[in-house]
Amino acid sequence: MSGLVFGDNVFIDLQLLVYSDKVAPAETLKCELEKCAFSNTNSIQVITNLPRPKDADVFCVMSDFENPNYFDIDGMENETQFDTMYLLIKFANHLVWNDDDEVNSQKNKTKPIFVTDGLLAMNILFSLSKNLPKDLFFCLSPIEVIAKSVLGDHLNVRFNQINEVRVWAANDRVFHVEVEKPIIITDSVGDGSNTQCDRKIISKATLQSSKLDYTQFNSTWMRKEFIEKVASYAARNPYGCIYKAAEFAKSLKQIWKARTGGTKVCSNMGVISDGSIGTAKGYPYVLPIIFNGNTWEVNKSYEDNSYLKQEMKRINKAAEEEHQKVLNLLFIS
Template sequence: MNFQCEPLGQKIKILMVNPLVPSSQLILIKILSGSVFGDNVFIDLLLLVYSDKVATAETLKWELEKCAFSNTNSIQVTTNLPRPKDAAVFCIMSDFENPNYFDIDGMDNETQFDTMYLLIKFANYLEWTEDDEANDEKDRIKPIFVSDGLIAMDILFSLSKNLPRDLFFCPSPIEAISKSVLGDHLNVRFNQINEVRVWAANDRVFHVEVEKPIIITDSVGDGSNTECDRRIISKETLQSSKLDYTQFNSTWMRKEFIEKVASYAARNPYGCIYKAAEFAKSLKQIWKARTGGTKVCSNMGVISDGSIGTAKGCPYVMPLIFNGKSWKVNKCYEDNSYLKQEMKRINKAAEEEHQKVLVVFIIYFLNLSSFFVIWCSLSLLL
């Protein structure tokens, strides 16, 4: 008899911060069912909670174990703050009402305070120790920290002691919203829209470019027809969409299109299912680049390295190219004069958002015992 054997998959240790919120539980189901890391892996899962939430977390652990997901190796509940070497992937779910915009008025309740406090405590504990450096752990391990938005990512990087900026990531809804808006306007399917590039400080201040032609299957010719407006869309496609060139052109893309995307984003489309889907998608892309040996392009939140005129050390959403354990900013629009102009506006907003986070840190370190009281007072001032 001939037997065909496959090598056992690798073990991946994953730590979930704030696992009791609905979006975290949906992400855990995706991870343990193989939708993120693939089928041939074994997950060692750590659930980080407050000590008074251990009983609830144990119930969640029991439910996940009873699901008998094929990727599950072990599940543990912990209240101990981890070090960077304690997991390969750290999933941080803040569950803020808007995880990408620091709205102090939306964080004036005890639940939001508890989340912010947990994030600060967790981030403040992240550092490579002297023993790690002596044992080459710092060079051997390059963990992934994925949060649900720019706020949590900024907190983690700003308070961690000596972790490099290229470890931190977060998803962004702007790409999906942009394709949805264009699909509705042109009366085409979402997946027919060409590649979208996003540069953003948050969900209110951003810029979007779409590869030409706008519709992947569109035939725009050689651009000799000046009405085609730089080969954006064909005359036939406009007619089928019941539009003319005054209703869809490069000027519309820079103004009305951006306004429509901003209006949609302002409705706060952050339900737990949507957040979990975007989170899992981003984590899957990062892991694919690390293990698949292929380059992956994606719009994602990162801590800026100063590329294309951004403020180094501030959080942005940018078009990235992942290659192995590293990433770089896609500079295909680096020489675009309009993007350079827009980056001034985006930089200003990014620095302002970063300053808001720093103010909270100062309050936290000055008077931890009355942090919640001062936090509520701060909401009246900002």
């Protein structure tokens, strides 16, 4: 809204899609947004008619699912979550990609995108939409942020001192994380020949300054205790509205930087898989991806990692189970 996401010279027309009985509170929100007087806001409207893909450049879907990354059939008995599911299904059934849309996207060189707050909403939209290309769908994931936070706390360093994180996930319960070496960006690890530490992971001096020893931080810890800690934090549902808003802004900024800046951008984001690195094509995953213009591809820097290949079997199984649970519900609906 402030212009930091799409650039300083882009004006935003915002449409708030709500149920017809939610127009009044939506109008209140509209007034609050208008009072903020964001310099790049052109107009704000409240709508109840379902849009088509050609009606906007960006579709942001913020659901009311208790956990937007994990399907819980029991949770659907909650009225709020049931309403969310119903609206998503209606919206998805209205999404049709025509030949004219493909021609227009090539002509304008800007495809519309659908960004959701989690894998569940993205899965529903893609599964029920008609002919929409899978590379239009993206979703947020908390795993990268949680992983850096866990490492920062464990090593007693600031969040931004942790090196790049790569995430492969079926949801926020079944996932794998790799961190670029050295773990701390400014660390001097050498070749690892003069230390007990795993080669190139962390220096002896850094371990000592963190008041840790080799048994408290090594590659085995990274594969077991570290993953367990990240899963534990994710299970606490860090999905408040402020978090979602921040992650939406971050994700959109990454996508638009690649689209308009002419540079490649690396990110961990939920996508519909293209089948790379052994994933199931057409299924939703969180993957390390590289944006380049209007397109993206999976980061394959760990493609030959034997441990990742082993973990992908577990992740694939969970991704297929999650997808099937959603399809079963949609079929019943």
